[in-house]
Amino acid sequence: MxxxxxxxxxxxxxxxxxxxxxxxxxxxxxxxGTLRFVTFTPDETQDLxxxxxxxxxxxxxxxxxxxxxxxxxxxxxxxKLGSAGKLAAKIAGQPVGGHLMVxxxxxxxRGPSFAQR
Numbered sequence: 777m778x779x780x781x782x783x784x785x786x787x788x789x790x791x792x793x794x795x796x797x798x799x800x801x802x803x804x805x806x807x808x809g810t811l812r813f814v815t816f817t818p819d820e821t822q823d824l825x826x827x828x829x830x831x832x833x834x835x836x837x838x839x840x841x842x843x844x845x846x847x848x849x850x851x852x853x854x855x856k857l858g859s860a861g862k863l864a865a866k867i868a869g870q871p872v873g874g875h876l877m878v879x880x881x882x883x884x885x886r887g888p889s890f891a892q893r
Contacts, residue, residue, distance in 0.1 A: 852865065
C-alpha cells in the first residue's frame with residue numbers, strides 16, 4: 777500500500793493518448809466519478825498553468841492536457857463527489873513519439889463510514 781501525504785493511493789493507470797483522441801476513465805475506483813482527458817497543442821505565448829484546466833459538467837470532469845514536443849508536466853486535481861467523499865488525482869505527462877504518455881494516481885476518500893449496527 778502506497779501513501780502520499782497520508783493519503784492511500786487507491787488506483788493507478790497509464791496510457792498513451794494520440795493528438796486527436798480523448799480518453800475516459802470511470803469505474804468504482806473513482807467513486808462513481810468520470811474523468812475525460814483531451815489534448816491541446818500549446819503555443820509559445822500560452823501559460824500552461826492557465827491553459828491546462830479542468831471543467832466539470834454533467835458529472836464529468838474534462839481535463840485539458842498539453843501535447844508537448846519536449847519536457848513534461850505534472851498537476852493535481854481534487855473533486856468533491858457529494859456524499860461519496862472526494863477524489864484526488866495526480867496527473868503527469870510527457871511526449872512519446874508524437875503522442876502523450878499520461879500517468880494518473882487516484883486517491884479516493886469515501887468520507888465517513890456509517891455502517892449499520
